[in-house]
Amino acid sequence: MLENTKINTFVALGDFLRQFSLDNNLRNPEIQNNDTFFDSFEALLELSQSHNGWFTKEQVCFAVNSWAEALTKSNLNQWLSNYDFSKITPKTVGLILAGNIPLVGFHDFLSVLISGHTVLVKTSSNDQHLIKFLAKYLIVAEPELANRITFTDGKLENFDAVIATGSNNTARYFEYYFKNKPSIIRKNRNSVAILNGNESHEDLVSLGEDIFRYFGLGCRNVSKLFVPKGYNFDAFFKAIFEYQDVIHYEKYSNNYDYNKAVFLMSNFKLLDNGFLTLKEDSSYSSPISSVFYENYDSLPDLINRLKKDEDQIQCFVSNGLTENSIAFGQTQKPQLWNYADNVDTLEFLISV
Template sequence: MDSINVKLSFVELGKFLSQFTLAEQLEGNDVLHNDLYFEKFKDLLALSQSHNGWFTPEQVYFAVQSWAEALAEDNLNEWLSKYDLSEVKQKTVALILAGNIPLVGFHDFLSVLITGHKVLVKASSNDQHLIQFLANYLISVEPKLSYYISFTDGRLENFDAIIATGSNNTARYFEFYFKDKPNIIRKNRNSVAVLNGKESHDDLVNLGEDIFRYFGLGCRNVSKLFVPKGYSFEAFFKAIYEYKDVIYYEKYSNNYDYNKAVFLMSNFKLLDNEFLTLKEDASYASPISSVFYEYYEDIADLQKRLTNEAEQIQCIVSNDLISNSIPFGQTQQPKLWDYADNVDTLKFLLSI
């Protein structure tokens, strides 16, 4: 973008977001446009749960702080250092965003603008307020961005490429409807953890973070455990007891009661601690308040299986038992270069 420093605009946004934590909201003296936006954002965060019942203060502030850290200038520089942004031929890129967790589509929004393209956003009705607010803040920092950012509630028109996120069913529609445009079409994925029984108490507590953050609604949440034959879940249940208060949230509790009842009526054998059920199941996608598990006999065979089924998996968590796995407790703290579905969004955007 001529005469526009998009990166520094996002750095300023990161400074703005850093003021908002669950514990306190402290207005900084050196943050741009606090006079216009600080109180308004504070009010919006307070209203988030009325817009989407899953967006509790704890979850929304976690997402905001994650982005505050990600948008630090050092992080942006490290991310962008691998790419040549000098020869971009500007296009309009449409985004169809999901709304399962707060600001889930913000990485695509950032990626389009940081590569010099215009962005046309179709936000999810479940998460439309936060991203529009952040877009307005960016435009206040750099008014010329108003020519590069647009939102629509209706039919997507006049765009050159698209990044669309949805279910496996909507993905089939997207693939047909957008077959003549350069595209990234994202489908359902789930994350798994591989255990061997040697995990520490802290490892398993951190695994609880991977399971319960955002109530398990994200594709980076662990929904499936692979454990060795004869594995005892006693240490696992002891560690995740720290997350017991999740059952006091009504929407989660309703899902727990319903899904547990469905399992029991089907005569499935369950492990249960009164706020999470474990069910032996070959599937990756478990319902809210439940985690599936499966036994393995040979770690090398499991590695081959996970490689063969990579298109169904977003993250693998383990203590280096599986190649390219990440540490416990890190699934919902991705770096800017940890791309969804392992598709390099910037490389795509630089190729269109």
């Protein structure tokens, strides 16, 4: 399949997804295959929370809109312009996908197909409907893809390389099981924000987006704050009050009640605003409805520490306090060329 054909197929998918939003779905008569797919995708958005209680319509629509913004011809051309796919011999690449947030594995799926390989997908039971639907759309838009997309419910077999995402525990299994295959094995990571006390109210409101989007379930969600000694959290709590409605979601509320009770029974000191707890803790991984924090004396010393721990960190968020830091509110809006774990997926796919 010619590269332009592949690009145009994913652009068509982006155009299709652009019709859907939280408040109003607008059917565009010029969009390919709407008669076949529009109504059924609209129904899938409504049913997503019944498939996964964390996948509220708001969160699923955010993911869909993010992919609609990403899948434009200019974005795809910019992403692919630095790669040479001419020497690729098509292989079968197995994908073991996570299911913590909607469409979390779609970038790997896209990367395999756009590079010219065949994809063999094992979805998570927590997110198996959305990506399969998008695959069906792609196959109708470009029938040649029918022979290059396969989903399996069993273990992966007959593949040449693999990209697997899971926990630290499952990663050990993956590393053993796939030791004889070219692989990318992704483990647990978390994202951190560094504050210095000079952040504006708008900055801190945006930081709330990094914390609460997808209920904090993604590796790009901020789960840890670093603040200077003596930092006053009043401005932080005032800013994130805009996200108070999160407590009305039953699964989040249950986690808030449970984790707060566990902390209090253990006599931990907490800062609490009724829908989020802050706990001083050296770990990067906080439970749902809680964010850990640490005080720092010296910003250069903190940056040196974070560099040593970079294999545990997905995103650094700040007002430019660290190299390659992400602006507040942008962690869940990665570009196509922002790779998970800073591992270039396309370079890997070219090399297999």
